[in-house]
Amino acid sequence: MNASIELPNWLQQNQSVTNPSTKKHVYNPLNKNLGWLQHLLTQLNAPQNIHQTQQQPWLQVVNLGIMILLLSLAQKPLLIWLLALVWLVRLYRLSALQLYQFAKRLGQMSVFSVLFILPSCFLNSWSLGLWLLFKTVLILGQVALFLQEITWVDFIKALRQLHVPPLFVLALSITIKYCHILATYLVQVLWAIELRRATSVPTPFYQTAKIMGRLYLTSKRYVLAVYEAMTLRGYHGQTTKVEHLALSKHDWRILGLDLSLIMMYCLVWSY
Structure with missing residues (x-):
């Protein structure tokens, strides 16, 4: 007769295996801040999805100003329709990914305008109200398309070509450089914080306050060190390089289109 074999107690206990996918999602502000900083670095690092145009940077700024001015002053539906048609022709040259990013940026900008x-x-x-909303969306569309076709480097170059006061260009250039350097440093620090949070912390609030305080002090020292290094290297507002205005055949066509729209506005306005 076979004797019954008894299992050990630790094998007789029912152990429930939890599926990691069924765990409740926990909000992690560090991951959100990391994503936002990486998106900022992508925008400051001359992203690859920028639509390359044959226009000079200064002409892009002038073209944007003319389009915004005409859209703001136009009251006749015919002129608004012509400006919208020119805008749609420029959108036709964008790729699918660029169109998606353009639509996303335009949607974010339009939400705030609708509230006002x-x-x-x-x-x-x-x-x-609907007429004003339509004109506002067209103006924001011009701005979104401008941001899709130009980088920060080209924008700074355009300001120098248009002989904007050097102090303003210098302040904007330093601000962009500081944002890039500080964002890069904050990404590294946040990754270090994420690694330190892997272990169990008995007092999370105290540890969080300690980490944030250390983050503030180290970032402040880092920015001051970068500023002193830039000062010692002679980073000042007196630029020796002079940006000249150059025009190509494509630029002349764009200028001709802008002049035609201005003449059309004057003709429609007179009648």
Whole structure:
């Protein structure tokens, strides 16, 4: 007769295996900040998805100013339709990824504009509010397309070509460089914080305050050291390189289009 074999007690206990995918999602502010900083670095590092145009940087800025001015002053539907048609032709040259990023940027900008325009719809007629909203979306579309076609380096170059006061260009250039350096440093520090959070901390609030305080002090020392290094290297506002205005055949076509739109506005406005 076979004797019954008894299993050990540790094998007889029912152990429930938890599936990691069923765990409740925990909000992690570090990951969100890391994603935001990496997105900022992508924008400052001349992203690859920028639409390369044949226009000079200064002409892109002038073209944006002319389009915004015409859209702001235009009251006739014919001129608005012509400006929208020119805008759609420029959008046709973008790739699928560039169109997606353009639509995302335009949607984010339009949400804030709608919040300011909706009260006018309730106070005045809906037709006037919708007309103002349509013009505002076209203006924001011009700005979003401008941001899709130019980098920060080209924008600084355009300001120098247009003989903007050097002090303003210097302040903007230093601000962009500081944002890039500080964002890079913060990404490294946040990754270090993420690694330190891998172990169990008995007092999380105290440890978080300690880490944030150390982060503030180290970032402040780092920025001051970078500023002193730039000062010692002679980074000042007197630039020796002079940016000249150059025009190509494509630039002349763009200028001709802008002049035609201005003449069309004057003709429509006179009638």
